[in-house]
Amino acid sequence: LVQHEFRELASQADPRVEVLDVGDAQSDEAAYAELLANPPVQDVPTVSDDDLAQICYTTGSTGNPKGAMWMHRAMMHAMSHTLLELGFRRDDIWLHCFPGAGVPCIFAIWGALQGFTSVIMPRYEPNEALDLVECHGVTRTILVPTMLSALCAAYEVKPRNVTSLRTISYGSAPTPPALVRRVAKNFPGAVLEQWYGSTEGTGGWFAQLPPEDHARALAGEQWLLETCGRAMHHARIRVMSEDGLPCQPGEVGEICVSGAFLMAGYYREPELTAQTIRDGWLYTGDMGRLDENSYLTIVDRKKFMIITGGYNVYPVEIENALADHQAVSEVCVFGVPDPKWGEAVHALVVLRSGASASSEELIAWCRDNLAAFKVPKTIEFRDELMRGATGKILKRAERNPYWTKTSTSSAA
Incomplete structure (x- = not known):
């Protein structure tokens, strides 16, 4: 987190004790050995x-x-x-x-x-x-x-x-x-x-x-x-349609999970909690399907589904197809505004070190491995992709500039 993000989260959480990793100790900070030398706390609160x-x-x-x-x-x-x-x-x-x-x-x-x-x-x-x-x-x-x-x-x-x-x-x-x-x-x-x-x-x-x-x-x-x-043995999983009904095997819907391990809710977010946890089930925001043997396939985040020409397209399938190409190291696929299709499939690609490939070559590769409406309309090469602190690709951050430019153009 950068400083302003940390300040926002700390302000929301209202912590009683702050523990910070600041590298070299400052003059007013106690060393770990000094803390151990102090007598133990006697009044431990009941939990x-x-x-x-x-x-x-x-x-x-x-x-x-x-x-x-x-x-x-x-x-x-x-x-x-x-x-x-x-x-x-x-x-x-x-x-x-x-x-x-x-x-x-x-x-x-x-x-x-x-x-x-x-x-x-x-x-x-x-x-x-x-x-x-x-x-x-x-x-x-x-x-x-x-x-x-x-x-x-x-x-x-x-x-x-x-x-x-x-x-x-x-x-x-x-x-x-x-x-x-x-x-x-x-x-x-x-x-x-x-x-x-x-x-x-x-x-x-x-x-x-x-x-x-x-x-x-x-x-x-x-x-x-x-x-x-x-x-896993301690969890229950089901896939739900937008109508609130359980999906049939092979049918895509929102993945829902239930078990004693679920969070109590989002801190100071009662409305979001009510949307996310319903009747003891956590609505994950992940879209997926269960097969007849209860194997779960995640097709993508609900928010990243692309609607192009009336078809629902899930980026993960396209990312997997591109990742099969020997020159490709990493991929990020999302929808971008398109006057004809509503959204067009766009791919960001990082090539392996020393490898080469053209956008035409990768699009041809996709045509051989995907339905026509899933093939990227455009491919953009990057040296690296944006990542969060845990190493995840930040698809939302990569996607946003394409939509911001459209909003700005519309406003103008």
């Missing part, structure tokens, strides 16, 4: 299961950050089920690549309670991450897709001894199957697992594509990599 434990702010990839209220009961439920279901071991050495905020960093705290070791990076850098795996014998890590892509690129330039790595978890954003195959090729000794969850789930996860399903996918059942697996 109940239903008391507020933490306000965790969403990353704001689709709008302003929202403060999810995590209660003690929900946090304990999410922690116990996640640790049990995902098979953490006391001899695990976990590499934490995220900044000290948000859901993934919670695992550093859970790890201390579980007894495994944490190696914490203050800021993600792929070459440093590989060095830490080699140096400390790291056994597990969790990354978002952009981090995975950067890790593969760094390893392909300079391989390290990463044989200690047993598990690579990923999630937080749709992951192209081509990237998963690339990870499996570069790190064959590690099993892969995908998690699906959100800040509103109090640090717990809703669904998982486990290692055995990844093994099936890499052995030939490619369709599995387009899913995020099935509901």
Whole structure:
């Protein structure tokens, strides 16, 4: 966060105690050793299961950050089920690549309670991450897709001894199957697992594509990599139509989740809370479908659906198709204003280091792999894409200038 963003969130949360990481200590600050030397606090307040434990702010990839209220009961439920279901071991050495905020960093705290070791990076850098795996014998890590892509690129330039790595978890954003195959090729000794969850789930996860399903996918059942697996034992998942009815298998609707791990609501946002949590179900804002075997496929955020020429187009499908091209490293697809179609499909593409491709070549590639109305009308090349603190591509920030220019032109 930049300073003005932090001030806004701090003002809203009204904290009683401020804890800041400011680098070098100032003259009026107490060292950690001095704090330990003080006598312990005697009057520890009583805390109940239903008391507020933490306000965790969403990353704001689709709008302003929202403060999810995590209660003690929900946090304990999410922690116990996640640790049990995902098979953490006391001899695990976990590499934490995220900044000290948000859901993934919670695992550093859970790890201390579980007894495994944490190696914490203050800021993600792929070459440093590989060095830490080699140096400390790291056994597990969790990354978002952009981090995975950067890790593969760094390893392909300079391989390290990463044989200690047993598990690579990923999630937080749709992951192209081509990237998963690339990870499996570069790190064959590690099993892969995908998690699906959100800040509103109090640090717990809703669904998982486990290692055995990844093994099936890499052995030939490619369709599995387009899913995020099935509901975890502590969660219920359903897909709802705009009419408020459950969707049939294969039908796209809004993904809804229920369980004891859900947040209590958004801090000081009662109307938004009422829109998001209805009858005990969290309406995630993600669009997806369940198949007849309860595998969940996320097609995109509801806000990013493109309506072009009367057709509904979900950017993730186009991003996956472009990511399959050997020259492509990263993709961001969204709709831009178009006088003929209403919206036109536009793609931002980052090429792999040393690779080359023209927009005509990539559009032709899409024509061979997508329905005609899904093929990008335009492709723009970038050296890099905008990312948030957790490494997610900020699609909303990339998309906004195209719509702002149109609004300005209309006003003129």
